[in-house]
Amino acid sequence: xxxxxxxxxxxxxxxxxxxxxxxxxxxxxxxxxxxxxxxxxxxxxxxxxxxxxxxxxxxxxxxxxxxxxxxxxxxxxxxxxxxxxxxxxxxxxxxxxxxxxxxxxxxxxxxxxxxxxxxx
Amino acid sequence: xxxxxxxxxxxxxxxxxxxxxxxxxxxxxxxxxxxxxxxxxxxxxxxxxxxxxxxxxxxxxxxxxxxxxxxxxxxxxxxxxxxxxxxxxxxxxxxxxxxxxxxxxxxxxxxxxxxxxxxx
DNA sequence: ATTATCCACAACCATATGGTTGTGGATAAT
DNA sequence: ATTATCCACAACCATATGGTTGTGGATAAT
Numbered sequence: 001x002x003x004x005x006x007x008x009x010x011x012x013x014x015x016x017x018x019x020x021x022x023x024x025x026x027x028x029x030x031x032x033x034x035x036x037x038x039x040x041x042x043x044x045x046x047x048x049x050x051x052x053x054x055x056x057x058x059x060x061x062x063x064x065x066x067x068x069x070x071x072x073x074x075x076x077x078x079x080x081x082x083x084x085x086x087x088x089x090x091x092x093x094x095x096x097x098x099x100x101x102x103x104x105x106x107x108x109x110x111x112x113x114x115x116x117x118x119x120x
Numbered sequence: 121x122x123x124x125x126x127x128x129x130x131x132x133x134x135x136x137x138x139x140x141x142x143x144x145x146x147x148x149x150x151x152x153x154x155x156x157x158x159x160x161x162x163x164x165x166x167x168x169x170x171x172x173x174x175x176x177x178x179x180x181x182x183x184x185x186x187x188x189x190x191x192x193x194x195x196x197x198x199x200x201x202x203x204x205x206x207x208x209x210x211x212x213x214x215x216x217x218x219x220x221x222x223x224x225x226x227x228x229x230x231x232x233x234x235x236x237x238x239x240x
Numbered sequence: 241a242t243t244a245t246c247c248a249c250a251a252c253c254a255t256a257t258g259g260t261t262g263t264g265g266a267t268a269a270t
Numbered sequence: 271a272t273t274a275t276c277c278a279c280a281a282c283c284a285t286a287t288g289g290t291t292g293t294g295g296a297t298a299a300t
Contacts, residue, residue, distance in 0.1 A: 011134035164291085
């Protein structure tokens with residue numbers, strides 16, 4: 001089990017079934033059975049997925065009798081958004097940046113070639 | 121190996137070593153050795169991490185002689201940002217939404233209790 | 241020509257993941 | 271009181287992950 005906060009969040013989101021569940025929960029809370037209904041896998045498998053989501057704090061659970069309600073915790077997704085947004089400047093205004101970088105690589109190579117003082 | 125695009129991206133980002141490498145690459149491209157230097161794990165382990173990152177299109181590689189340069193592909197992170205941003209309205213303007221949802225759950229339970237026509 | 245360096249491939253290991261079936265405790269319905 | 275339903279726990283399995291050591295092909299340095 002991953003302990004790091006962001007790591008467990010990303011891990012939880014790396015499965016399409018779990019992302020689908022997250023998406024379903026944007027339409028309001030649901031019981032385990034309701035969440036399992038659209039899928040062809042077993043209820044137990046869904047319970048496992050929910051455990052991962054809860055572990056990453058992507059959902060909150062509230063038991064009531066036999067039923068176990070799940071609700072989205074958007075705060076966890078917000079953290080993902082904020083992490084990704086930290087890289088915004090790298091995709092903005094330079095869609096061709098990759099080419100630029102490759103050029104930079106070649107420049108570096110040439111620098112290395114002309115540099116004869118390899119005295120480290 | 122995961123095939124789904126977003127799934128492999130999230131999986132690649134679920135490891136702190138790989139996120140650290142991604143972060144390093146914001147300061148420009150680097151060789152495998154340079155990327156491996158800050159870590160205490162083996163060069164081979166880093167090569168594996170780089171393979172996952174490349175597989176998820178988070179980095180691009182450019183071989184030159186013995187060296188293998190890696191450069192960040194911000195487009196992949198942008199996709200993550202866009203995915204997360206789709207949930208923006210769920211965390212904006214209602215930090216107490218979770219409480220609201222739990223209330224909603226209880227309401228639903230009561231509705232169920234008063235509903236006597238269980239004729240499905 | 242010889243030696244050193246960069247890097248990935250292979251084989252291996254322990255643990256995690258994503259699924260299964262079997263089961264049973266609580267609770268709700270009859 | 272009996273039966274049905276909701277859900278999770280356990281044990282199991284195949285595969286993926288994150289690491290290791292051993293190695294060797296290319297290339298660069300001497």
